[in-house]
Amino acid sequence: MKIRFGRGRRRGLLTVVGVVAVTASFLSAGSAAAAVAPAQSVTAANAAFKAPKIGHVWTIILENKSYESTFTGLNQNDYLWKTLPSYGELLRQYYGTGHYSLDNYISLVSGQAPAPANQADCPQYTNVAPGFPAPDGQTYASTGCVYPSSVKTIFNQLDAKKVSWKVYAQDMGNTPSRENVYQCGIPGDPSGAGVVDPGGATPADQYVPKHNPAPWFHSLTDSAKDCKNVVPLDGYAATAGHKAIPSLAADLKSIKTTPAFSWISPNNCSDAHDATCKGDNLSGDPNNHQGGLYASDLFLKKWIPTIMASPAFQKDGEIQVIFDEAFPPYKMYGNSIADYTGNADPSYNVPTDTAQSVVACCNELPGPNTTQPGFQAFGQDTTPGGGITGAVFISRFITPGSVSDQPYNHYSWLRSMEDTFGVTTGGTDGHGHLGYAAADGLRTFGADIYNNVSGQAYRPSTSGSKIFSATASADTAPAVKVNKLSIPVAKR
Amino acid sequence: MPPATSRDVRGTLTGFRAHHVSPVLLALTVGAVLAVAGCTSHAPAISGPPAAGAATTAVAVDPNAAASAVISSLGAVPIPSAPETDPTPTATPAHPQLLAIGAPVIAHLPDGSALLITALGPDQLSTAPASGGKPPQSTIGLITINARVTHGSVTLSAAEFTSRDQTGKLITLTPRGPATVSATNGRTATLSIQGRFTSGAAQITWTHQKSVLALWDFNIELD
Numbered sequence: 001m002k003i004r005f006g007r008g009r010r011r012g013l014l015t016v017v018g019v020v021a022v023t024a025s026f027l028s029a030g031s032a033a034a035a036v037a038p039a040q041s042v043t044a045a046n047a048a049f050k051a052p053k054i055g056h057v058w059t060i061i062l063e064n065k066s067y068e069s070t071f072t073g074l075n076q077n078d079y080l081w082k083t084l085p086s087y088g089e090l091l092r093q094y095y096g097t098g099h100y101s102l103d104n105y106i107s108l109v110s111g112q113a114p115a116p117a118n119q120a121d122c123p124q125y126t127n128v129a130p131g132f133p134a135p136d137g138q139t140y141a142s143t144g145c146v147y148p149s150s151v152k153t154i155f156n157q158l159d160a161k162k163v164s165w166k167v168y169a170q171d172m173g174n175t176p177s178r179e180n181v182y183q184c185g186i187p188g189d190p191s192g193a194g195v196v197d198p199g200g201a202t203p204a205d206q207y208v209p210k211h212n213p214a215p216w217f218h219s220l221t222d223s224a225k226d227c228k229n230v231v232p233l234d235g236y237a238a239t240a241g242h243k244a245i246p247s248l249a250a251d252l253k254s255i256k257t258t259p260a261f262s263w264i265s266p267n268n269c270s271d272a273h274d275a276t277c278k279g280d281n282l283s284g285d286p287n288n289h290q291g292g293l294y295a296s297d298l299f300l301k302k303w304i305p306t307i308m309a310s311p312a313f314q315k316d317g318e319i320q321v322i323f324d325e326a327f328p329p330y331k332m333y334g335n336s337i338a339d340y341t342g343n344a345d346p347s348y349n350v351p352t353d354t355a356q357s358v359v360a361c362c363n364e365l366p367g368p369n370t371t372q373p374g375f376q377a378f379g380q381d382t383t384p385g386g387g388i389t390g391a392v393f394i395s396r397f398i399t400p401g402s403v404s405d406q407p408y409n410h411y412s413w414l415r416s417m418e419d420t421f422g423v424t425t426g427g428t429d430g431h432g433h434l435g436y437a438a439a440d441g442l443r444t445f446g447a448d449i450y451n452n453v454s455g456q457a458y459r460p461s462t463s464g465s466k467i468f469s470a471t472a473s474a475d476t477a478p479a480v481k482v483n484k485l486s487i488p489v490a491k492r
Numbered sequence: 493m494p495p496a497t498s499r500d501v502r503g504t505l506t507g508f509r510a511h512h513v514s515p516v517l518l519a520l521t522v523g524a525v526l527a528v529a530g531c532t533s534h535a536p537a538i539s540g541p542p543a544a545g546a547a548t549t550a551v552a553v554d555p556n557a558a559a560s561a562v563i564s565s566l567g568a569v570p571i572p573s574a575p576e577t578d579p580t581p582t583a584t585p586a587h588p589q590l591l592a593i594g595a596p597v598i599a600h601l602p603d604g605s606a607l608l609i610t611a612l613g614p615d616q617l618s619t620a621p622a623s624g625g626k627p628p629q630s631t632i633g634l635i636t637i638n639a640r641v642t643h644g645s646v647t648l649s650a651a652e653f654t655s656r657d658q659t660g661k662l663i664t665l666t667p668r669g670p671a672t673v674s675a676t677n678g679r680t681a682t683l684s685i686q687g688r689f690t691s692g693a694a695q696i697t698w699t700h701q702k703s704v705l706a707l708w709d710f711n712i713e714l715d
Contacts, residue, residue, distance in 0.1 A: 064713050069693065075709065076592045083572050100627060100715035121627065121715055256555035275593070275711050276615050290594025290612070292711050308571040311559035327713065328692035329658035378629070378691060396562075396569045457567030489567040 049447045052397040052455060054420050055316035058307050059413075060264045061108075062296050063101065063211065063273035066326040067092065067390040070293060074329075077293035079301050080321065080392065085463035088319070088394030089402035089449060093470065095361045095409040096325035096386020098373035101273075102145065102210045104324035104386055108410045109153045109213040109263075111428070111435020113367020115141035119375045121210045125187050126194030127218075134368040137428030137435040141369050146190040149218040152434060154261075154414060155226060156219050157423045164259040168248045169212045170233040170267040170299075174205035181236060181245075184214040184227040203279040206267035211324075213263065233264065248303070252310035261421065270299035308394070316455070318395035322413065326387025328378055360385025361407035362442055385409075393445075396455045399486050401465030404448040406478060411436045416444040441474055448478040457489045580608070585703035593696070593710035598642075602701060605644030607675075611653075611696050611708040612636045614689055627715040630690040634668060637683040637698075639675065647674040650685050652700055658693040691715075 068074060071081050071090065097107040102121045103114035115128070122145035131148045134140050139151050158165045173181030180186050187198035187209045199208045209215045214230045221227065235247030248264070251257045269277030274291040281289060282298040300321065307313050364384040366373050373384045391408075408416075414437040423432035431438070448468035452458070465484035471477065582598045583589040589597045596610040614633025635655075639648055650667035657663060668684040675681035695709040 064715065065711070069711065074693070075711070076590075076595075079572075087570065087572050254555050255559060273713050275713055276613055288594060290592070292593070292713075294592050294594060305571050305573065308569060311556040314569055315559035315562045327711065394569075396566065400570075455562065455566045457563075457569045460570055460572070489570060 050453070051420070051446070051450050052453045053316060054318045054395065054397065054450075056258060056260055056262075056312040057318050057320065057417065057420065058262045058264060058313075059320045059322065059417075060266070060300070060303070061105070061211070061271065062266070062321065062323045063268075063271040064325055064327040065272060065293065065323050065389060066329060067388045068329060069327070070323070071390045075293040077297045079297040080293065082463070084300070084304065084321065084392045084394065085401070085403075086460045087400050088392055089398045089404060089451075090463055091391040091393065091404050091406075091408060091449075093361065093388055093405055093407040094322060094391035095364075095388055095407065096323065097360070097364060097384070097410045098386045099325055099375040099377035101324050102216070103373065104410055105211065105213045106147075106216055107436070108324075108414060109155065110147070110151055110217065111137060111411060111414055111433070111437040112141075112147065112151065113138055113365065113369065113436060114373040114375075115145070115367070115369035117141070117143055117145040118216070119370065119373070121199055122216075124194050124196050125190050125198040125209070125215075126192075127190045136365075137438060138368050144190070144194075145216055146194075146221070147217050147219070149222060151217060152219050152427075153213070153217050154417055154423075154434070155214070155229070157418060157426070157432065157434070158261060158421060159226065160426070161421060161423055163261065163421045165229055165261040165263070166251070166259040167212065167214050167230040167263045167265065168233040169207055169230065169265045170270055171205050171207035172212065172230075172232045173236050174207060174232075175202065178202070178205055179207060179209060181232060182227065182242060184221045184230040185209060185212045186215040186221055201268035201274060201278040206269050206274075206277065206279050208268045208273075211265045211268065211271060211273070213265075229259075233266075249306060252307060252312065255312045255315065258310060258312035261417070264303070266296065266299050269295050272296035304394075314396070316396070318393060318397070320391065320393050320413075322391045323389035324386070326389045360409065362409045362412055363439065364409060364411065365436065365439070367436070393449060395450075396457050397450045397452050399452045399461075399466055400458050401461030401463050401484065401486075402448075402451055402468065403464050403466070404468045404478070405470045406443065406446075406448050406468060407470060408443065408445065411439065412443055412445070415442055419444055443474040446474075446478070448480075451480070459487045459489055461486060583705045585701075585705065588704045589706050591706060591708045593708045595708070597706050599700075599705050601644075601646065601705075602703070603644065605646050606642045607639045607646050608642060609637065609639040609698070609706065611698075611706075612638065614687075614710070614712065616714075617686065627691075629714065630688050631712070631714055632686055633689040633712065634684060634686045635665070635696055637685070638680060639673075639683070640680045641675045641677050643677055645674065645676040646681065647672060648681055648683050650683060652698055653683075653685055654697050654699065655687055655689075655694055656697075657690060663687045663689060663694060 070077065073081060096104050098104055098114035098119060100119060100121050102118040106112050106118050126144040127146045128139065128141040128144040128148065130140050130142065132140055139147060155165055169185055172179060172185045178187065188195035199210045201208055214220045231245045233248050235250060236245040238244040268274050269279065269281050269291050272293050272295060277289040277291040277295060281291060281295040282302060304319065307319055366384050415433050418432045418437065425432055427433045427438055428435055429438035461484055467481045468478040580596050580598055581589045584600045585602060591597055594610060594612055596608050598606065599609055600606050613635040617632040617634050637648065639646060650671045653665055655663040655665055665685045665687045668686045673681040673683045689712045691712050691714045693709065693711050695707055697704060698706045
């Protein structure tokens with residue numbers, strides 16, 4: 001199967017709309033007191049959708065949870081499950097692109113498809129080989145996990161556009177011998193034999209390189225300028241030859257110091273990865289090491305209000321809480337498309353809880369390095385995809401309580417961010433999209449997400465107050481069902 | 493489901509207190525931002541805040557003034573407060589509690605005793621060798637039960653704790669150390685039990701004198 005690339009696709013990208021724009025105009029249309037009359041169902045023809053000018057984005061990436069684990073109450077993570085969707089939008093069909101973790105991070109920032117070493121979370125930190133270009137903006141990566149400098153990332157694209165960015169990695173540099181805080185958090189030199197087993201948290205340092213998107217690209221790690229943008233979340237004291245590094249909290253105090261794009265990697269506890277944390281979980285109780293979604297809720301309770309209180313967020317910001325991949329359990333939203341029983345390895349020939357499952361969305365392709373981006377994880381016969389994780393977005397351009405059933409995946413995220421920040425040249429398609437983010441017809445976050453284009457602030461509302469349906473193609477307008485009035489906040 | 497409480501942004505915005513914006517400056521700022529945004533008279537205030545990295549006249553004066561102008565025009569986006577710490581739930585034989593692993597619960601037992609109990613873990617004790625570079629599919633995990641007795645005396649047995657995975661499959665638990673522990677008022681009893689857990693989700697159920705009192709659920713991450 002060959003992905004089609006070409007110019008002249010852009011028109012199709014921007015035509016997701018319809019009723020949403022109409023509804024959004026009702027929502028805010030200059031009338032502060034305007035409220036949307038509830039309707040059973042509204043449908044309208046597609047129209048040109050002009051996305052609002054998001055000026056600041058914070059992407060917080062969490063770990064290894066299915067949609068059901070996170071958003072159905074199974075783990076009692078009320079803040080992410082219940083509170084945040086009432087302030088923003090729940091994306092019920094946001095997909096990972098592979099298993100296990102690292103390949104998802106790489107796909108997110110570069111559009112590169114999973115490869116064996118990064119699927120295995122890079123057991124040995126070595127350079128990719130052979131590393132030469134493959135079709136569709138891909139790279140042949142039979143072994144290794146650090147891509148050559150020819151492989152670009154969203155961060156390189158932002159550099160070219162002179163758009164500010166930072167990667168904030170919690171705990172990075174806590175134990176300087178484990179990772180180089182001044183070189184993008186790399187765990188060592190990837191040349192030759194590299195570094196064996198670069199992952200794993202410790203009680204004092206729960207940073208893990210595999211959850212930081214930067215150490216895997218020479219296009220970043222070889223640039224001192226870029227590595228200055230890969231910083232510890234809580235800042236870093238000055239050391240010999242190096243100035244102190246400000247924290248995220250400090251950067252948020254002024255629009256001037258707030259990067260336009262902020263990637264936030266919590267540590268292996270706060271990102272919900274470790275069920276029992278090796279170290280602190282932000283509870284304030286040194287004896288409490290509970291991890292999982294309990295710990296990520298603690299992280300989000302600390303940082304979401306802090307970001308939302310910042311001038312940059314209030315002006316034109318968007319917070320995205322995403323996950324890298326889905327893990328069991330999943331009944332409704334699974335990870336596999338079939339229970340094939342003819343595998344040579346009998347451990348794969350087991351029934352799995354995939355009755356209604358789907359593995360991938362958005363016409364995801366496996367890429368040149370593996371036939372199974374899903375890595376046959378959990379005994380499943382996975383083809384492309386990392387399962388449905390769900391996501392939550394919050395912005396003044398998103399009506400609180402919205403829900404979207406439109407499928408998106410990590411490549412959609414990359415393409416959306418490229419478009420958001422005005423990257424319109426270069427890339428794989430000549431329009432600024434890297435790797436599989438350039439796939440024909442790949443949908444970007446559209447009218448179902450930015451459903452309040454005026455930016456009028458609304459009061460929080462029960463999740464599901466507005467539900468946007470999935471559509472078959474990017475050219476089709478999403479229908480929206482409005483179940484509850486949106487009420488504007490009082491103005492100053 | 494009511495949303496969590498939100499606090500009024502006014503006066504609490506990071507960095508805003510330090511920047512008093514006079515009405516005149518505010519008006520100029522709003523005008524400047526509007527002009528940059530290219531808003532028409534019928535457009536709802538600032539329909540297009542400056543794009544990323546774009547400088548405005550307002551920004552040149554005060555970087556945060558542009559945000560103030562947006563808030564004045566379109567309102568402040570409500571901020572979800574972190575909810576207050578949940579009160580510790582109480583479990584009785586007639587009213588068991590479902591909990592996340594690590595969460596404490598006050599348990600009142602039929603004999604009148606009371607305790608604050610929680611289950612912690614599972615702590616990974618061993619890792620099966622990975623095959624084909626893949627993370628292990630299962631591990632031996634240790635569950636630790638901590639029980640601080642607040643009234644009377646309590647004896648806990650490892651047999652009171654059972655575990656199942658998300659498919660309902662029973663996970664065999666065995667004591668690691670004493671199979672039975674006891675404590676009296678003011679003391680803490682600690683019971684350790686272990687089992688083999690597979691990637692996914694599972695639960696620990698505490699059944700005391702044939703009554704379920706608490707169930708803790710958790711995920712097992714082995715990648």
